[in-house]
Each structure stands twice: as structure tokens, then as C-alpha cells.
Amino acid sequence: MAKRIEVECKYEEGPLGRYIIVPKGLYNVVPDTTTISGVDPTGQHTIYRGYTIADIGEHASFYEAAHLFLYGHLPCEDELREIKRKIDTYRAQVPEKVFDALKLAAKTHPMYYGSYAVTLLGQYYAPEWRFDDDFLYEHALRLIAAIPVVFTAGWHLAHNGTFIRPDPNLDHAKDALRMIIGRMPSDLEARAFESSLVLYMDHGFNASTFTVRVIASTLSDMYSAIAGGIGALKGPLHGGANEKAMQMLLEAKEQAEKAGKPLEEYIEEYLLQKLARKEKIMGFGHRVYKIHDPRTDVAAKFIKQLPDGEFWLKVLKKAEEVMWREKKLPANIDFYTGVLYYQLGIPIPMYTPIFAMGRIVGWTSHYIEQVKNNKIIRPTEKYVGPTGLKYVPLEERCKK
Numbered sequence: 001m002a003k004r005i006e007v008e009c010k011y012e013e014g015p016l017g018r019y020i021i022v023p024k025g026l027y028n029v030v031p032d033t034t035t036i037s038g039v040d041p042t043g044q045h046t047i048y049r050g051y052t053i054a055d056i057g058e059h060a061s062f063y064e065a066a067h068l069f070l071y072g073h074l075p076c077e078d079e080l081r082e083i084k085r086k087i088d089t090y091r092a093q094v095p096e097k098v099f100d101a102l103k104l105a106a107k108t109h110p111m112y113y114g115s116y117a118v119t120l121l122g123q124y125y126a127p128e129w130r131f132d133d134d135f136l137y138e139h140a141l142r143l144i145a146a147i148p149v150v151f152t153a154g155w156h157l158a159h160n161g162t163f164i165r166p167d168p169n170l171d172h173a174k175d176a177l178r179m180i181i182g183r184m185p186s187d188l189e190a191r192a193f194e195s196s197l198v199l200y201m202d203h204g205f206n207a208s209t210f211t212v213r214v215i216a217s218t219l220s221d222m223y224s225a226i227a228g229g230i231g232a233l234k235g236p237l238h239g240g241a242n243e244k245a246m247q248m249l250l251e252a253k254e255q256a257e258k259a260g261k262p263l264e265e266y267i268e269e270y271l272l273q274k275l276a277r278k279e280k281i282m283g284f285g286h287r288v289y290k291i292h293d294p295r296t297d298v299a300a301k302f303i304k305q306l307p308d309g310e311f312w313l314k315v316l317k318k319a320e321e322v323m324w325r326e327k328k329l330p331a332n333i334d335f336y337t338g339v340l341y342y343q344l345g346i347p348i349p350m351y352t353p354i355f356a357m358g359r360i361v362g363w364t365s366h367y368i369e370q371v372k373n374n375k376i377i378r379p380t381e382k383y384v385g386p387t388g389l390k391y392v393p394l395e396e397r398c399k400k
């Protein structure tokens, strides 16, 4: 869980007044309050609107958790029916022109398809942006519904020249997984996938959510803010880690096979070699969780029930033991979801888009919270470059 972190903050006189010099990376800097999610005052739990992340991740459906984030409470029956009806209907209403545009996309990382398609969705759904409640919630639900559709369509179009259409009669998570893997998932597979989406839904002011809030704070539209969030999530230090973690485990597996050793033993040697080369181990470390990431416990319960579950859990536990002994770093959710998605037969480049299929709920909730109590987020820099230079015409500038 969270550990007490002490960081220094200094004051300096600057050209615009008294400057607060905060730690690089905004470590422990609190730019605003939120009631959506965060570490509770005891530092023991990450809280989703009052509930622990593990409680909601293990028990809530996608629709229940989405309702909790957007509207602040778990839904009653009629509210649940309504949010389900809207998400399922909107999932099947992605404009045909968005699919046409995705046909033009290059065969590249699928995270590009999301940011590209989301800005198009904005153009079709909301050419004029407004800030009244009905409008904001309507577009939050449209985005939540459309994200799996556009990512999976982009992926299949680039690889197979065709795509799988959404089925509004299926539950959102099950349909998303069906569109990714191209077959009807079992109930267990669908629930494991759904739980991972809920675990990914939100996490305080993480980098992509903060990006969304910065864009929202300029009073730009929700679609532009989400496109920015997708860009931030793509990075390997954030959402991209689940792909890198699984690639690393597969590399270790291949090496173990060549060496004739079981992976659950060989993983130690593999990690020690990487650490000796001062390489980062993807899927370990976290800005908030310095001792344990509780989301991994929920993911582990599903990993256990899926193919080769016992084997993968032994490998994960051994890796955690080594990383804790050597670096005092815990595994994060991405180390576990990498394996879970591998068990579900999901292509590795789709792992980060799946993170976005969950996090879209947090992003849209934060967008709404930001614009409802807005102040533009605009820090001040400390300029340390040269001053006093004078423009020199080109012909005189680079004389030897």
C-alpha cells in the first residue's frame, strides 16, 4: 500500500512574485481536491467514491462501477437499467464515417486509433460544445460506449481489412472482449476481463487523468481532453507497462526453455541480469503503492481460474519475491493484467487500449468534476536559459 514519502518544497523569489519550487515529477504535489478516487486518510486503501478499489474491482459490474464514478453512488435497479441501456445502445451507434476513417489508418500501435477516432467522434457527436449537466453526462456515456468499438475496429481493419461490429444485446465488457478476440468469451473470461476494466477505471491524479484535467481546465471539449489522455496513457511508464511486462515474461520464458529450466526458477536469474544492467523492470514500482498494489490480489484470483493459472501465479510470485528482496519494489496491476490478457488470448498490442477501455470512466468523471469547479491549470516555469541575446541576420550568424 502507500508508504509515507517525504519530499522537499522550497520558496524562491521569481519575476512574478514568490515561487513555490515543487519536486520534479510533481511528487506528492496536491494541485486540487477530488471526491472521485484517491488514497484514504489512513494511507491504507485506494478509494473509489468511498469504497476500496479491491471491493469494487472484485464485485461490481462495469455498469455499476461506471455509475458509481459518474454519479457518485452505486445504482439502484432503475438507474442500473438506464445506464446499461444507454451504454449498450451508444456502443452500436458509432458513426459509419469513423469506421471509414479507421480504414485509412496505418498498421501501427492501436493506441493511435483511439486518439484519432475520439477526435472524429467529437466532430460528429458534438460540433458545438456545452457545459450543462445533461450534455456532459450524455457525452461521457457515448465515449465510454465507443472506446472499445473504435480500438478494436482500428486493430482488425489494420490487420484483417475488416472489423467486428458491436452487439448491443451483449454486456459491455463481454462485447468488448468478443470484439478483441473474435469469438464469444465464456462467462468466466468475460468476468475476469470486466473486473480488470473496473480495476483500471480510476486512480487519483495519475498522468493521463491529470492530462485530461489540464485540457478540461482550458474549457476545451471532452473529446479533445480524452484524446490527450489516451496519448499520455500510451507511454511505457504509464499504461504501456502491461504490454512491456508481458513481453518481458515471454522473453524470459523463451530463454528458460532454451536453458532447459522451469520459468518459475529461471525468472530470478533473468531479473537479476536485467537489474545488473540497470534496466527498469516493467510492471514494478508505482507512484502511490510503495509496498503493495491491492489491485493485484483481485487480478490474481482470476488468473488462478484461467488456463495455466497456477503456473503463471508461481512465476509472478517468484518475480515479486526477487524484486522486493533486491529493490523493495512491489508489482503493480500491469504485471498481473499482462498475464491475465495473455491467458485470454488477447494480442499484446491491445493491452494498453484495454486499459483505456476502463480508464475512460475515470477520465470522463474527472473532466466533469474539473469543469464544474474550474480554474485553468497553468503552472509557472523557472527559466534557467540564457538572456540578453540579440537577433543576428542569417548571413552573419554562422560565419566560420
Ligand SMILES: CC(C)(COP(=O)(O)OP(=O)(O)OC[C@H]1O[C@@H](n2cnc3c(N)ncnc32)[C@H](O)[C@@H]1OP(=O)(O)O)[C@@H](O)C(=O)NCCC(=O)NCCS
Residues within 6 Å of the ligand: 025, 236, 237, 238, 239, 241, 279, 280, 281, 282, 283, 284, 285, 286, 287, 288, 327, 329, 332, 333, 334
Ligand atoms: C511507475 C514509476 C514510473 C513510478 O515512478 P516514481 O514514483 O517516480 O518512482 P521512482 O522512479 O522515483 O522510483 C524510485 C527508485 O526505484 C527505481 N525504480 C522504480 N521503478 C523501477 C522498476 N520498475 N525497475 C527498476 N527500478 C525501478 C527508480 O530507478 C528509483 O531508483 P533511484 O532512487 O536509485 O533513482 C516507476 O516505478 C516505473 O517506471 N515503473 C515501471 C513502469 C511501470 O510498471 N509503470 C506502470 C505503473 S502502474
